[in-house]
Amino acid sequence: MYYVADTHSFLWYLTDSPKLSSKARAIFDRCERGEVIIIIPAIVLLECIDILEKKEINLKFETIISKIFEADNFIFSEINWSIILQVTKVKALKDLHDRIIVATAQIFGAFLISKDKNIREVYKKTIW
Numbered sequence: 001m002y003y004v005a006d007t008h009s010f011l012w013y014l015t016d017s018p019k020l021s022s023k024a025r026a027i028f029d030r031c032e033r034g035e036v037i038i039i040i041p042a043i044v045l046l047e048c049i050d051i052l053e054k055k056e057i058n059l060k061f062e063t064i065i066s067k068i069f070e071a072d073n074f075i076f077s078e079i080n081w082s083i084i085l086q087v088t089k090v091k092a093l094k095d096l097h098d099r100i101i102v103a104t105a106q107i108f109g110a111f112l113i114s115k116d117k118n119i120r121e122v123y124k125k126t127i128w
Contacts (some may be wrong), residue, residue: 002110007047041104
């Protein structure tokens with residue numbers, strides 16, 4: 001089964017934050033055990049850079065990259081033509097970053113892990 005993580009859920013997982021819901025944490029735990037695959041969109045990593053540079057979270061970008069590339073069940077998703085074309089169909093969201101994340105979930109037919117109310121209203125396969 002495929003899941004897509006948004007930026008906050010991924011960072012909260014990496015920092016073991018209590019802000020991460022129990023359902024979301026369970027999915028990340030299942031990924032760690034090799035039971036599911038979590039897709040990390042490129043835009044999520046770019047947002048992570050922004051958050052880290054603003055010192056909003058105590059984490060190193062190298063730690064994030066290592067987590068993705070060392071684990072078999074985290075997949076990095078580039079922004080490609082399919083994603084770009086799908087973004088044009090996600091008109092209900094104003095934030096381009098959110099549109100890319102939702103488009104990625106749609107392309108993969110995946111559930112989306114997100115607390116974001118706007119995303120949850122637009123993409124019904126969102127878990128929080």
